[in-house]
Amino acid sequence: MSTHSPFDSATQSPVFFDESLRMLRDQIRRFVETEIKPHADAWEAEGATPRALLRKIGDLGFFGIRYPEALGGSDLDQRATVIWAEELGRSTYSGVAITALVHTDMASVHIYNAGNDAQRAEWIPRCISGEAISAVAVTEPGAGSDVKGIATRARRDGDHYILNGAKMFITNGVLADVYCVAAKTDPEARPSQSVTMFLVEKGTPGFTVSRALDKHGWRSSDTAELRFDNARIPAANILGREGGGFYEIMKNFQNERLVLGAMCMGECQAALELTVAYLRDRKAFGAPLWDKQAIRQRLAMLSARVESCRQFIYATAARAAAGEEVVREVSMIKALAGELVNEVMYDCVQFHGGMGFMRESTIERMARDARVQSIGGGATEVMLEEVAKRM
Amino acid sequence: MKVLVPVKRVIDYNVKVRVKADGSGVDLANVKMSMNPFDEIAVEEAIRLKEAGKAEEIVAVSVGVKQAQETLRTALAMGADRAILVVAADDVHTDIEPLAVAKILAKVVEAEQPGLVLCGKQAIDNDMNATGQMLSALLGWSQGTFASELSVDGDHATVTREVDGGLQTIKVKMPAIITVDLRLNEPRYASLPNIMKAKKKPLDEKTAADYGVDVAPRLEIVKTAEPAARAAGIMVGSVDELVQKLKDVGAI
Ligand SMILES: Cc1cc2nc3c(=O)[nH]c(=O)nc-3n(C[C@H](O)[C@H](O)[C@H](O)COP(=O)(O)OP(=O)(O)OC[C@H]3O[C@@H](n4cnc5c(N)ncnc54)[C@H](O)[C@@H]3O)c2cc1C
Ligand SMILES: Cc1cc2nc3c(=O)[nH]c(=O)nc-3n(C[C@H](O)[C@H](O)[C@H](O)COP(=O)(O)OP(=O)(O)OC[C@H]3O[C@@H](n4cnc5c(N)ncnc54)[C@H](O)[C@@H]3O)c2cc1C
Numbered sequence: 001m002s003t004h005s006p007f008d009s010a011t012q013s014p015v016f017f018d019e020s021l022r023m024l025r026d027q028i029r030r031f032v033e034t035e036i037k038p039h040a041d042a043w044e045a046e047g048a049t050p051r052a053l054l055r056k057i058g059d060l061g062f063f064g065i066r067y068p069e070a071l072g073g074s075d076l077d078q079r080a081t082v083i084w085a086e087e088l089g090r091s092t093y094s095g096v097a098i099t100a101l102v103h104t105d106m107a108s109v110h111i112y113n114a115g116n117d118a119q120r121a122e123w124i125p126r127c128i129s130g131e132a133i134s135a136v137a138v139t140e141p142g143a144g145s146d147v148k149g150i151a152t153r154a155r156r157d158g159d160h161y162i163l164n165g166a167k168m169f170i171t172n173g174v175l176a177d178v179y180c181v182a183a184k185t186d187p188e189a190r191p192s193q194s195v196t197m198f199l200v201e202k203g204t205p206g207f208t209v210s211r212a213l214d215k216h217g218w219r220s221s222d223t224a225e226l227r228f229d230n231a232r233i234p235a236a237n238i239l240g241r242e243g244g245g246f247y248e249i250m251k252n253f254q255n256e257r258l259v260l261g262a263m264c265m266g267e268c269q270a271a272l273e274l275t276v277a278y279l280r281d282r283k284a285f286g287a288p289l290w291d292k293q294a295i296r297q298r299l300a301m302l303s304a305r306v307e308s309c310r311q312f313i314y315a316t317a318a319r320a321a322a323g324e325e326v327v328r329e330v331s332m333i334k335a336l337a338g339e340l341v342n343e344v345m346y347d348c349v350q351f352h353g354g355m356g357f358m359r360e361s362t363i364e365r366m367a368r369d370a371r372v373q374s375i376g377g378g379a380t381e382v383m384l385e386e387v388a389k390r391m
Numbered sequence: 392m393k394v395l396v397p398v399k400r401v402i403d404y405n406v407k408v409r410v411k412a413d414g415s416g417v418d419l420a421n422v423k424m425s426m427n428p429f430d431e432i433a434v435e436e437a438i439r440l441k442e443a444g445k446a447e448e449i450v451a452v453s454v455g456v457k458q459a460q461e462t463l464r465t466a467l468a469m470g471a472d473r474a475i476l477v478v479a480a481d482d483v484h485t486d487i488e489p490l491a492v493a494k495i496l497a498k499v500v501e502a503e504q505p506g507l508v509l510c511g512k513q514a515i516d517n518d519m520n521a522t523g524q525m526l527s528a529l530l531g532w533s534q535g536t537f538a539s540e541l542s543v544d545g546d547h548a549t550v551t552r553e554v555d556g557g558l559q560t561i562k563v564k565m566p567a568i569i570t571v572d573l574r575l576n577e578p579r580y581a582s583l584p585n586i587m588k589a590k591k592k593p594l595d596e597k598t599a600a601d602y603g604v605d606v607a608p609r610l611e612i613v614k615t616a617e618p619a620a621r622a623a624g625i626m627v628g629s630v631d632e633l634v635q636k637l638k639d640v641g642a643i
Contacts, residue, residue: 004405004423012423023468023586026425031580061583074583185501283623 007269010307011086016314021080028062028097039065040093043220044365047212048175049099051133063104067112071124077321081105081255082262082313089266092274092362095220097263097286102171102221103127105259106252106377107134108324110180110197114240114248119199123178124199135176137167137226144169145382147182148191152228156182156196159186159235161198163228169376174212177202181228182245183215195245199237206231217368226279254327255380257334258317260377264337264370265310268344272303273365275348282353295351302344309336331378331386338374338383347368392506392543394437395446396471397496398430400455400462401516417516418484426462429511431469433571434540437509440471445543446507448472452499454492456480458566467589468581474592475499479599479606486517490555491599491606493525498531498602505566512537512570515603523570533563536570598614 010016011025035056043049057063065080067073074080084104088097108127111119111134126132143149152165163183167173178201185196200207210225240248277298279290290296317327345367349356354362359365374380402408403423411418426434432592438506440446444450451466453459463474477495479487500508515620529535535541535550539558542549543565553572581589599606627633637643 004403008423009421012421020586020590021463022461023465023581023589024583026465027580027583027586059582060580061585064583074587076583 005273005306007273007303008370010023010311010314011083016311016318017079017083021076021083022032024076024080025083025087027060028084029090031057031060031062032087032091036091036093036096040091040096040220043096044093045219047219049096049220050087050177051118051130053096054103054130054133056130057100058128061128063100063108063130064128065104066109067124067128068099071120072128073124078255078258078317079314079321081259082317083261085262086266086269086310089263089375090270091266092270092366093220094267094366097175097219097266098171098221101259102136103134106256107136107172107176107180109252109255110136110239110248111178111199113252114160114197114244115199119237119239123199127178133172133175135172135179136171137173137179137181139167139169140344141166141168141225141268142289145247145379148195150170150182150184151193152181154185154196154233156185156235157232161233161235161238162250163200163206163231163233165228167226167228168308169213170224170226174209174222179207179226180239182249183228185242189243192246193243195249196242197239197248198233198246199239200231200233204233217320217365219368219369254320254330256377257330257383258313258320260373261309261313261330261333262317264341264373265306265372267304267341267366268302268310269304271344272299274362275299275351278355279351289351298347299351302347306344307338309333309340313337328390330386331383331390334378335380335383335387338380341370341373349360353356392440392446393450394440394446395496395500395503395508396430396433396437396449396451396466397453397492397508397522398434398453398462398466398508399427399511399514399516400424400453400459401427401514404428404515410615410617414616416484416486416612416615424458424461424483426465427511427516429513429515429571429573430466431511431578432573432575433509433511433553434466434469434471435576436571438579439576440507440543441470450475450503450505452477452496454479454487454495454599456483456485458483460596463594464589465545465581465592467592468586469579470585472592474594475597476594477597477599477602479604487599487606488608488610489519489521489607491604491608492522493529494604495602495606496522496526497529498604501524507534507543507566508568510568510570512572520619521603523568530568532566532568534568534570535561535563535570538569539572539574541569541571543576556561 056070064073064074068075096328111123140150142161154161154163181198184194186194204228208227210227213223320326348363349367355361356363403425409418438448449471451471453463454477460476508524537552538550539553540551
């Protein structure tokens with residue numbers, strides 16, 4: 001199948017992306033086509049994306065999109081991140097995509113945004129090279145959408161903190177080297193002042209991976225439940241200010257939502273491309289199924305909705321890059337994209353007929369992978385509350 | 392030694408080509424364009440020569456429309472040191488013919504004095520397979536075409552050529568024109584830091600007129616047509632049935 005299609009006209013437009021960004025997209029796309037797609041079925045079966053691949057990505061500098069040159073990054077903005085997320089989403093292996101995206105845009109960002117110079121210098125170059133992979137642990141068995149409801153406790157003990165609690169659904173939870181963990185340092189304080197982020201290294205005594213979780217989709221991404229049982233964390237490993245964690249989490253959510261939205265758009269594009277190709281080829285009732293207006297008009301409308309959501313994302317990325325406040329927009333994007341990708345997958349499976357229900361078809365995997373997009377990283381309903389507050 | 396690498400901006404090899412309604416050529420409006428894949432191999436080979444200490448500087452040159460500067464940036468991001476854009480057309484649909492390109496390249500060679508010119512064996516858009524050979528004739532330099540292996544040793548180069556029925560190894564005197572084939576190497580990715588560095592590398596802009604070359608076409612395209620559509624296949628139940636079907640259509 002062609003790697004460039006009519007769906008690409010906006011991705012190639014200089015209105016949104018300059019020459020270097022278009023070149024970046026080309027390189028990521030080629031990487032996805034040659035280094036990910038031919039191999040990822042095995043990773044789906046193994047339940048994780050291999051470190052060797054992540055090191056290759058590191059060698060090409062894609063983990064350093066947003067970090068300053070002094071730390072080994074390339075100092076680009078949200079527009080480059082959108083390209084990165086979109087092209088990974090377009091791989092059709094969203095488990096691989098999320099492994100990389102959590103590392104770049106949801107986990108290591110905590111170290112960079114809240115960390116001090118020493119923490120940045122220690123971890124960011126290694127995160128950029130792929131030598132260290134990061135995870136972020138906020139969600140718990142008892143609290144997901146309601147971040148203020150977390151129960152993990154961090155109690156000060158001399159120059160250490162003692163962590164107790166559990167974390168749930170943690171992406172890269174099994175394989176990461178460094179974890180950004182949210183815990184309550186002052187349960188008596190106002191909820192927004194009670195949370196602190198900690199940098200926890202793999203191997204810290206008292207910190208264990210309780211189990212790897214078996215998922216409906218994203219099967220090439222490892223997801224774990226973590227346990228902290230009197231884990232001793234040096235006080236120097238606080239990320240940012242004690243009690244400032246909630247604010248940091250909320251701040252990073254802005255980028256996260258844009259990234260997940262862009263990832264959804266890549267998924268939509270790939271699904272539409274491969275479904276159109278399938279329908280042009282598949283014959284029933286004496287003609288290609290693509291000749292049925294009932295089918296092609298439905299896909300045409302979906303492609304129009306995808307295009308509008310995608311260009312909303314491009315425009316929002318450009319505004320965020322210019323320093324504008326876009327909380328309302330990214331919340332809209334997360335809600336819109338997370339639902340739209342599921343509608344796209346539903347119809348694409350439908351038009352594949354019985355084949356869409358078979359494990360051997362790409363669309364079957366993509367439909368499973370897409371399901372979480374309206375749940376993880378801010379469920380649609382929670383996003384809509386954010387939008388409604390700003391209406 | 393300085394290596395000159397001519398690169399062409401062509402329709403991306405993944406794009407499904409559409410012929411223009413009037414048959415005058417292929418529709419290039421809003422179509423993804425990339426570096427000719429054989430030229431990428433030439434750039435890669437030049438970089439490898441530099442990494443092996445056999446070349447000091449790599450100059451990429453492109454003749455065509457202004458947009459070819461993107462193609463040159465890609466060469467710079469891969470590892471070329473500087474680039475020369477020779478603007479010779481305004482309309483993206485104008486293809487500069489091999490002889491005109493070779494004449495311009497001959498002038499560039501005169502100005503730059505490279506020890507080696509590495510180019511793709513052909514461009515995938517019109518498959519002319521002529522520019523390198525014409526350049527060699529214009530300069531009176533030796534040539535090694537369809538290289539699948541190359542080693543440069545002082546005043547000569549050893550070139551393994553992919554020819555019908557096998558491989559031929561020849562020794563050519565430097566300076567030389569080498570045109571590269573598919574199996575010579577696998578071009579590297581442009582890493583993100585190198586994409587950023589490429590922005591700052593020098594890219595000179597010239598015009599065909601600067602070199603006094605008349606690029607007016609000498610050839611007339613009579614017609615461009617799509618290849619015949621592939622007929623639908625059928626599933627056969629057995630080898631016997633297959634043989635019978637092939638007999639029916641007179642294939643055996
Ligand atoms: C595969 C996967 C990977 C993940 N990776 C990570 C990770 O790396 N790090 C991390 O910290 N977390 C991670 N998560 C957690 C994810 O962010 C949460 O699942 C998500 O925030 C929802 O929380 P919850 O699962 O506890 O659902 P709940 O909060 O229990 O909500 C259940 C449902 O109720 C509805 N709902 C919730 N609140 C409201 C409301 N106010 N109004 C109306 N409806 C509402 C929504 O439909 C929601 O889906 C991951 C989750 C998954 C599935
Ligand atoms: C799990 C499973 C079990 C099955 N078991 C059996 C079995 O035991 N025996 C058996 O014989 N078959 C069985 N089937 C086959 C099933 O009946 C077919 O999958 C179904 O009839 C659709 O045919 P198709 O898959 O060839 O899809 P296609 O005919 O290729 O159609 C693909 C899609 O195109 C759309 N479409 C088709 N025609 C039109 C039209 N005219 N206008 C608009 N849209 C159209 C529909 O959305 C359809 O889903 C099974 C299928 C599955 C998935």
